Amino acid sequence: MPKPDLNDLVAFLTVAREGSFTKAAASLGISQPFLSQIIRDLEARLGVRLVARTTRSVAPTEAGARLASAIAPDLEHIASELDALSAFRDKPAGTIRVSLGEHAARTRIWPKLPAFLEAYPDVKVELAIDHGLTDIVAEGFDAGVRLGERLARDMIAVRIGPDLRMAVVGSPAYFDRHGKPTTPNDLIEHRCINLRMPTYGGLLIWEFEKDKLAQNVRVDGQLVVNSTGHALTGALGGLGLALVMEDVARPHVASGELIQVLDEWCPSFEGYHLYYPSRRQASPAFAAFVSALRS
Structure with missing residues (x-):
């Protein structure tokens, strides 16, 4: 039986990981028919079916799942070693793939990218905006960005941002009609913009704390969104109260477009960290990226 080519195995693993020929082809930089x-x-060479195809999805067969499980660690190790060869180049080179949320990308990554990309022209950075809890090892990412309280213990974490706070905000027109809440429990009587959580599909519970007294509130309202950016837009439009990052709301509060309430009930919490597997051998490109985010 002819032995499969290494590139063929990488292609198969990408299909199995993405669950889509279209997405896998885009990731590999080839056409979908060719993939x-x-x-x-x-x-045909192996004599077994590796993926089950339907009109909507692609999933590994039992044989495909076994093959993917067997080769993924080895291919990850090979990729890491190939990245490490860049240490012998005059300048760092390679691609860095990072999984992170929209707020982290906008506030922690984008401000540092122009200088980093100019300093290292042979390095490519791929940012995958994902609001769920992505398994960066299984999905083939070099690193991820999360809040400190959500980090897995088996990861190396590097802090890349200050403490953060949430803010409850609404438009002046909304408060003219409905008044202002003075305690978190008052939110039950208000129109609040709910946030659908991407990982489990439930609605975000609004958490508050004052003088070590915690209050968690299940708010209600006519509008449900799946990003805080849309929640902020809804608040600006007078559609209800939104719970968003304070730094995002601050310009609108300063301009008078929004009013912040329950400020004393919103304590700070640990900010963003860049995290990556402890067994990852850091390439010069990745080391430079980490250094740029820490500076």
């Missing part, structure tokens, strides 16, 4: 042919040829 489909690679998988068909690999299946």
